[in-house]
Amino acid sequence: MIITTERTGDVLVVVSNNPPVNALGHAVRLGLAKAIEEAAADPAVKAVVIRCDGRTFFAGADITEFGKPMQDPQLPEMLEALEASGKPVVAAIHGTALGGGLETALACHYRIAVPSAKMGLPEVKLGILPGAGGTQRLPRVVGAAAALEMIVGGAPIGAKKALDVGLIDRLATEGNLAAEAIAFAQEIADVRPLPRTSEKTAVAEPGVFEAFRAANARKMKGFEAPEACITAIKAAVELPFAEGLEVERGLIKTLVASDQSKAQRHIFFAERAAAKVDGLPADTPLIPVQSVGVIGAGTMGGGIAMNFLSIGIPVTILEMKQEALDRGVATVAKNYANNVKSGRMTQEQADKAVALLKPTLSYDDLGAADLIIEAVFENMDVKKEVFAKLDKVAKAGAILASNTSYLDVDEIAAVTSRPEYVLGMHFFSPANVMKLLEVVRGAKTSDSVLATAMSLAKSIKKIAVVAGVCYGFIGNRMLKPRQDQAGQLILEGAKPSDVDRVFLDFGFPMGPFQLADLAGLDIGWHRDPTRRETVREALCAEGRLGQKSGSGFYDYDEKRQRTPSPVAEKIIAEYAASKGIAQRVISDDEVRERCLYTLVNEGAKVLEEGKAQRASDIDVVWVFGYGWPVYLGGPMKWADQIGLKTVVDGLKRQADRLGPDFTISPLLAAKAEKGETFN
Incomplete structure (x- = not known):
């Protein structure tokens, strides 16, 4: 049995044993719902403790249910029944109470945790928000300011901080949680009225939402879920609980269907898939590494x-x-x-x-x-x-x-x-x-x-x-065509700042020329100012080595803030003229197609040749190694979402400018023709 119950005096102890992380799958939800009914029906029971065996409290949803129709009881309804219990319910927390796990604890009337426990609502990292009342209950327990940090930030907090902000009612001794939770339940068994979270008022200091947006604007830029989380928390402050829940449910429905959430969920699963090596037996012996x-x-x-x-x-x-x-x-x-x-x-x-x-x-x-x-x-x-x-x-x-x-x-x-x-x-x-x-x-x-x-x-x-x-x-191979095209674009008339702006607008933390200036233009430079075989060499010959010298593709002030450089642009134009390259006006679309579509094309070649195990591995490389925006899911997922035919058509449109050696990946072309995707 995944959920078991046992009586200790007048306390019904409900125990989940669903390894490895006590995920809130259908069997767990059903077992909890039946345990709540059992407690209500037994006159000898005066209080309830919910705890988990194994290494953790409920650590969140069951990821194997993602994308499938949910079976009843669904989590929001089960938690409403839990909170409505006429007998006090204590959540006994160890390990991690994350996502639906913390939402379960919030629906209980009291919470006790060991000092090593961590609690959080990380759904924002999947492009969604807590959808089982978390955005409505947490602000009512800890206030709007702390709820914003936890829900919009997505990072868990430790038990001691949870006690400070009022998220838990008591700290237990490590190793003695079960006994102390029962003692706590006996202590509060007759306390009335029951402290139901939904009946509390969410406290918000004046201007808290505006101040939070301003302080976190850079981190939130480009993401849809953080603003939805703020809207939901604001609803908890301004609306009755039932109406706030409706706002939360409407927002999560929109987010789940969005391309951003699909991309972020893709990366969540891709990260886990990357750890699996095709053809490598699970029992392969490991070599001890102690030094x-x-x-x-x-x-x-x-x-x-x-x-x-x-x-x-x-x-x-x-x-x-x-x-x-x-x-x-x-x-x-x-x-x-x-x-x-x-x-x-x-x-x-x-x-x-x-x-x-x-x-x-x-x-x-x-x-x-x-x-x-x-x-x-x-x-x-x-x-x-x-x-x-x-x-x-x-x-x-x-x-x-x-x-x-x-x-x-x-x-x-x-x-x-x-x-x-x-x-x-x-x-x-x-x-x-x-x-x-x-x-x-x-x-x-x-x-x-x-x-x-x-x-x-x-x-x-x-x-x-x-x-x-x-x-x-994988990564640097795909980076090369992007960098080659960026370099060619500035010779043909695009300004370095225009190319970088396209990358910044796309969601990258830096453009290629910002990155070059940061790293230093003199990496690998031969130090001979008379040899000017590339734009970088021409810039270095003039003492423009990047940020460290105060100038490179950009000019920098004493705080290393960049501004477009007329001097650099003149050097680039002179170099282009010396090579017989005519300069012209270049559109943002051309920058995207030549820099990003060629990158996807190279990724397809990496797949064709078996140099990456799966398309999602390529996405992981680019999200975690090169700053590809996670809400666009990596280059291969992004190509899937905009359509592989769109990519191929763009490459064909730019073919004359991509160089004599450029070829479209047969895998990319075939998938585009069939209407298929990489992932």
Whole structure:
């Protein structure tokens, strides 16, 4: 039985046991509804406790029911019956009470939680809002200001904060929740009237909604669900409960049908699908990783090291020169100090992490590491030299990984005597912050090595996507045509600021030329001002290196605020003239078609060649690695939504300008002709 009941004195204890997260599926809802009826019918019962076995309270809806007709009792109706109970009901919370789980707790008359518990309404992240009364009950319990933070922000709060804002009534002792919940129920069994949430008044300070919108405008830009959440919470303040519920239900009906919510739900499932590797048996043995080596103490190497230090895995970090090593170690320490300052970790946690870092100048010190990740200069000869050395010093069975962004992992593996232990682990910068990890499976990479890398990714809180070996793997391979077209567009007459504006209006956090200025235009520059073979070289030759020099494609003030640069535009126009390229007026539509449709086209080629397992993996790469707006679901989902025929027609329209080597993906063309989609 998923829901069981047992009497302890005059308290009916209702227990859910629906592993792994006690999701509120049909059987759970039905069992809870019957338990409420049982309590009402038994005169010996004076109060009810609802709790869960396993690792968590109800952690939300049952995702296997998404997109299917819901069976009765549905959650809103079940919760109304729960709140209407004539006998007090106590929610006993441990683990996480999220979404429908917290809505269930809010419909109870009292709430008790252990200090480690977390509570939240994260539906906004799926492009929807809490649809079982959460937008109406939470403001009535904690007030409008706290409800806005929880519902529009979507982040859970801890039990201590929940107690402070009035979300829970009492903290229990860890490990003793069941007994203390029963004692609490006995204590309040005769208290009347029952504190029904729907009968409370939602408190809102004057101007709270306007102030919240202003403070969060940047985070909410482009998203539809946050504004709908605000509207629903405002209804809780201004309308009776029943009318507020009608507002909530109307809003969620609209949101569920929207392209944005479909895209955000797509990414939710895509993220989980990406963790599954086709053809990899579930029982593939993992290689224990208890120590890590990192080669290179620069920005990337230091960031990679932090991922492992932060979960308690010791890291030996190697550099060739003492000065570079000292600088890298100091940067890691500074990053941890910033984490403490911002409240992301305690001083004790930071100290423990830093103490696990061992700096060295000798390859021999990497001999005991279970995993060694190379993060050196992006040059094949340099990387081959590193792996040849590693092959001699690394212990038998050690995993050897390259952080290469573009290069052939099989060619790197070939210089070792153990290619089955070599793979790519492409972190994104800053590596200690960015969520995405491309795990590159070489031709000879063993199943155990691949499975271990995927498991480790989860341990260090990364979203891992398996990629095949090709130039740039998934993300950077698709980035190249976008960047090539952006570069060509400014030669043909588009201003860098116009191209960037199209990207910003689309929903990207930055355009390609903002990004180039931020990274530095002199990356890979040969330093010869007389050689001007690209626009970037022409800009660098004039001392325009990007933000760090105060000028690049844009001009920057002392606060690094950008403005379009007449000087840069003149340099670009002169360069175009020197190449015989006539400049003209370019429309926003042309920018989109040449930059974004070509990106989708390259994604289709990645799929054709089997370099990505599924279209949704490509979407995950672009959402978590390149800033593709999550409400557009990634490039392949976006192409599905606008229609693959639209993409193909746009590519045909621009064909003469896309270069002599451009070809439309046969997979894209075939799907467009048949009216199919990638996802």
